[in-house]
Amino acid sequence: MTDTAGSGVDDDNGWTERLAWAYGLIAPDSAERASALARLVRAREEAESARLRVNETWLPSPRLRVTARDRAAAQKAYSEAASRCMPEALWSAPASGEINTWAGLPFAMLFLEWEARYPQEWTQHAKAWGTKESLIRQLAIANHDGQVRTKLVDLVDLAVQRPYRCKDREYVRVARAVDGGELRGRLHRAYRSENPWAQLHAGYVLWLLDHPEVPNTRHVWRTWLSDTHTP
Incomplete structure (x- = not known):
């Protein structure tokens, strides 16, 4: 399982740096929307892969030893990936x-x-x-x-x-x-x-x-x- 993703404690610049491209999703121009949609698909695929890695740290195989540090690193990677796509970035409550x-x-x-x-x-x-x-x-x-x-x-x-x-x-x-x-x-x-x-x-x-x-x-x-x- 994973914690809620997002950047509730982040500042405006952090959100803009990660998600400014998302304004293309509401652009009147279809080509601009298509470009933003392609980027969203990639970002969500990366977030999903990171989420699966988190889950793997909680269900290790007999040949895979997982430490608390491994779990923390996997969770951090997921939070970072999720903060770069929607709706995942919005799943954190305002701080x-x-x-x-x-x-x-x-x-x-x-x-x-x-x-x-x-x-x-x-x-x-x-x-x-x-x-x-x-x-x-x-x-x-x-x-x-x-x-x-x-x-x-x-x-x-x-x-x-x-x-x-x-x-x-x-x-x-x-x-x-x-x-x-x-x-x-x-x-x-x-x-x-x-x-x-x-x-x-x-x-x-x-x-x-x-x-x-x-x-x-x-x-x-x-x-x-x-x-x-x-x-």
């Missing part, structure tokens, strides 16, 4: 306990934006529903700076524009955390658009924003669907 001061925050949002803009590529190369859910829940706080808040509004807008994907329901938490004129304006535009998914999802989110006491459960969703609501 401070607050995601808005975590050096990995830009790459957490990048990971979610990648899933929102290029869902098929994300699913093929880095599908991690649990990671998506965990990051969205951690991001659903009100004390983000303006730039992060704007990015979160973008993510909610992207989510309501498309057919539902696993864990998209968690974006309601973010919508409630960053509720305001910008978000509501985007949601109303989506509701008035000709996109049936946007009409449905935006209408539901707007209704929940107007009823903060209502939990966002499957039962509430089904009940809302059975009625007629006009935001």
Whole structure:
């Protein structure tokens, strides 16, 4: 078994040095995305090989003696390899306990934006529903700076524009955390658009924003669907 990978105690420069290439995953240019995807595949293969070596140190053969130093070295190699790919690099909790001061925050949002803009590529190369859910829940706080808040509004807008994907329901938490004129304006535009998914999802989110006491459960969703609501 392995410990959680990542670089929760690292600084901004460390994360950028290891993962700046990952911005290519959300590039509009398909060739740039293809290059970033190829690099991600290589990085994940290296991390997987390192993880298997860690496991081997805990299940040695009769001909292989393993010391505590060997295990520590294997774990260090895995942590280093995992810190250079996604989603593995995001599997460490923020050292401070607050995601808005975590050096990995830009790459957490990048990971979610990648899933929102290029869902098929994300699913093929880095599908991690649990990671998506965990990051969205951690991001659903009100004390983000303006730039992060704007990015979160973008993510909610992207989510309501498309057919539902696993864990998209968690974006309601973010919508409630960053509720305001910008978000509501985007949601109303989506509701008035000709996109049936946007009409449905935006209408539901707007209704929940107007009823903060209502939990966002499957039962509430089904009940809302059975009625007629006009935001």
